[in-house]
Amino acid sequence: MRLNMTEQDVKEIRKDFPFFSGSDAVYLDNSATTQRPKRVMDALLDFYYHKNANPFRGLYPLSWEATEAYEEARRITAEFIGAASSREVIFTRNASESLNLLGFSLGSLLLHEGDEVIVSVAEHHSNMLPWRAAAERQGAALRYLLPDEEGHFSVEELKKLITEKTRIVAMTAMSNVFGELYDTAAFAAAAHEAGAVFVADGAQSVPHTKTDVKKMDCDFLAFSGHKLLSPMGIGVLYGKEEWLEKLPVFMTGGEMIEYVTMDEVSYAELPHRFEAGTVNAGDAVALGEAIRYIRELGQDAMEGRERDLTRIAMEGMKRIPHIRIIGSPDPDDHHGILTFRVEGVHPHDTAEIMAGDGICIRAGHHCAQPLHEYLKINSTNRASLMFYNTEEEIERFLSSLGTVRRRLGYAE
Amino acid sequence: MRLNMTEQDVKEIRKDFPFFSGSDAVYLDNSATTQRPKRVMDALLDFYYHKNANPFRGLYPLSWEATEAYEEARRITAEFIGAASSREVIFTRNASESLNLLGFSLGSLLLHEGDEVIVSVAEHHSNMLPWRAAAERQGAALRYLLPDEEGHFSVEELKKLITEKTRIVAMTAMSNVFGELYDTAAFAAAAHEAGAVFVADGAQSVPHTKTDVKKMDCDFLAFSGHKLLSPMGIGVLYGKEEWLEKLPVFMTGGEMIEYVTMDEVSYAELPHRFEAGTVNAGDAVALGEAIRYIRELGQDAMEGRERDLTRIAMEGMKRIPHIRIIGSPDPDDHHGILTFRVEGVHPHDTAEIMAGDGICIRAGHHCAQPLHEYLKINSTNRASLMFYNTEEEIERFLSSLGTVRRRLGYAE
Amino acid sequence: MQNRTFYNEILTEHNLHPEHKNKMIRPTAVMRGVNPSCGDDISLELEVKDGVIADGAFKGDGCAISQASADMMLELVIGRPVDEALRLKDTFMKMIREGVSEEELEMLEEASSLQDISHMPSRVKCAVLGWRTLEEILTASPENGEDSGKSVTTENDGTGIPGKRK
Amino acid sequence: MQNRTFYNEILTEHNLHPEHKNKMIRPTAVMRGVNPSCGDDISLELEVKDGVIADGAFKGDGCAISQASADMMLELVIGRPVDEALRLKDTFMKMIREGVSEEELEMLEEASSLQDISHMPSRVKCAVLGWRTLEEILTASPENGEDSGKSVTTENDGTGIPGKRK
Ligand SMILES: Cc1ncc(COP(=O)(O)O)c(C=O)c1O
Ligand SMILES: Cc1ncc(COP(=O)(O)O)c(C=O)c1O
């Protein structure tokens, strides 16, 4: 485990990622999806080439090996986020599926006519639309928690919004626009005080900071493997065992039953009852390997590295005229996510011009359109860093960004 | 494209599959999941190492390449099953998710108090439980179509079962227990005549016979990539465009929207509105490559080869005393699926003893417990073949099978 | 991608200093064009008299490409008969979809500077937004002073954009 | 996997010719044990008198391992005091979970032939089905002739089975 990570270290670390040797693009869209180390993909191949069988279904040794590999991935994931046991870890396709599972199952368990659900206005569509749909199905109402102009949310505001009808509070642990990490434990405590369930969206937080669901005290946590150096087919839903035990099943089918007769059905134990159909053992095994890799690198070192890069990038951006950074002015609030506008330039033009320089950044609303509506901005650009980005890349990003207005015809 | 496939050809073909060089097990659980050719996994790696970005989300070239690769996989899949356009192909996690999507969305669209859904009693749990759940949610009733003792279903029986309240008929195109391929077009016609929608479960049929959704005239078809030489994270839901246009969305979140405001939401075009969250582009690309591989081998040759192997296996089994084969006595009705019992021996013991000889077969109800209930058998064994199995392997299977009773202490 | 050359002087000039944006005219027809995925829209106004586009203007927000394209388009079609404008629209669309001859290119005047947009599939919708709105306005209610209430989008018109909103 | 040796003569003999299956006794207690994933179940009957297991029998369906194990178990515990039977149960469970000494192994008599089941994780539930049912019957209602209506399963008792129904 590393204690810190220098530019030189990172140059070594990048050799673990075949992507970087094949491309000289500056990839700064890590909040959308990360690149993957070779050993993660090797673990995937090893599974498919040497252990491949349908887990749970066979008595023969291969099927047991497949089952073991899959369950080992669950154990390591449980440990990684501080779950009490692997019964609390459900494998899904991605964070979106995890949150939809909750929208359907928790929605139908808890929400009744006139009840209320609170989400923050900064939620990714995947942690907003499932709740809107659930509220609509159950006749409940949706309330928005609003941030201040710098992207900070306050527990006091949440308390004001909570009523005796509030059943669920769903909120991101880290915004994919502001980059700010929120104090989930404090927001969860406010929800719990009012008897509401707290759902944390960890899609951005889990890859960028140490996660301990016990400390966060969230009832549920969703995240995606593909933002965590893993393939695109695996996500996680963590749930406190007491809640998972109460939760109605979502998808039904193979694997998630105990027995089925023509008239009756009894569901399997946790966590299997939430995993219908053939499981994605290959990608789960790869996620397990990614977690091992991350632990070897050291999460504190990763986080420190991302903080350093963020500072360099943000200071550079502040020196370029006509750049407006969204969210907090303090780089330490950004965790590698820098959302901005170049004044007078449409974000799609900014992204296009910079793409021509080999810089991969985003333009649009980053699946947080209501937040943009609230901030009264049509769209924005976003650069998102990962520990494996280099200072050189930040330099290239900054120098390209510095030319955008000129190339669009502005005198300066 | 091959026109036929000899034992010698197959020995060559097996070199495409790293699994076989690393194992001397006789893998006969192909209906559960298949093995994968190296080139399929290479396509996956190529995607992750050279084109990896979040499809749809970026303006930079990499994201467009990722989008293109993903959409190309959709086009080739559409072509492979004879869909009218790639708008009719939705990527899901597996057949189970495809069928659950229908259970929720088609269920809520079509089913009302007192309506009826017909499923065959031979359905895999994944094409039965979602309909049972849908019927329960909507206050509709479930009816079972029953086969004769040899596993044949009759269109006449279906017609007798259909009433003016029948809204949905869901039926497998090929049973994972009997191995029989059903004349979907005829069953679909009976459903359509009564104004009902026909949902075909193609999880077993698509990998083992040429699929043409136009000829089948099913309104929906579900299948899984992992039974089709692909990774475990990708499945398909085909739907006729006119139906997909009417279908309410299922999961919500990123990617599946056109725009979202705090109060309103408008969904993306087909097929995207059914794909919430980051798509599994890697596995989709691998599925596309698997389809290319299958087309190069030739589907007729594959099917012919499987027919030959099935005949050899079934004739051998008939020569062993005390073996009871479930379903049709005609090998050509089995498409590589041989479900059986060794009289006096519990199927778990049979599978365990044969596993000791390196033969991977299944014991249990194969996720078709109601069928076993109907057949009044507690559980069965199943060997399922694929074109890549060899005659040698069938020999090893037969000679191990021939010793089971003796090894359990029977005189003969 | 040839961005460096793509954002050329013609384009930036029409974007920063559009001739026909927010111009006051007496429109006989008005139509909105919207690209929901980026949230951009324009409102196109035409004054059509005796089968001729006497004047035109546009309002709205959008990227440089959409704004410049709309401005170049108006520059080109003002003063032309409706059927000629529609033919120019066809030529513009053809330029982007499959390419055109030198001769045809010349007919498009400054609008021809957008020909390389075909290499930027995600931006085709921007370049054609004005033109598709023009087509709609001219074929829906060429002589009509009423806003039909309809609007146009170029995000699913199959202009060769791969992916999502084809 | 040592299957060839695992299905040995002791096991097959107890499976094909069980001493205590379907035997008529006068039970003072009855309990069902079920393994839902394979659909197998046994019904265990005991005649307990003055703290001693005077007689025992079982009915039901199951694999050779579950049937033989139940038969060997009854062979071992009939005639023993309840507390001794429970200690034997502990020893049997320990044999499977972590292994036992030679001495302990001997105490299990023929039931010790199942020690290798620990290498066949999917079959542990079969071997312990009878024993867990015995435990339940003896601790729930040792002197009671009534069927308590409860039943036992060995599929989620954490006997070291990896996976699904731990
Ligand atoms: C007939 C049939 N339908 C559905 C399924 C479910 O497929 P999956 O587990 O990949 O979702 C299977 C296989 O398990 C099957 O054989
Ligand atoms: C905060 C947040 N929540 C949820 C998601 C959805 O993740 P996925 O698309 O992997 O389901 C994302 C990323 O896209 C995100 O940034």
Ligand code: FES
């Ligand atoms: S990006 Fe919206 S019109 Fe160009």
Ligand code: FES
């Ligand atoms: S397989 Fe059911 S008890 Fe052994």
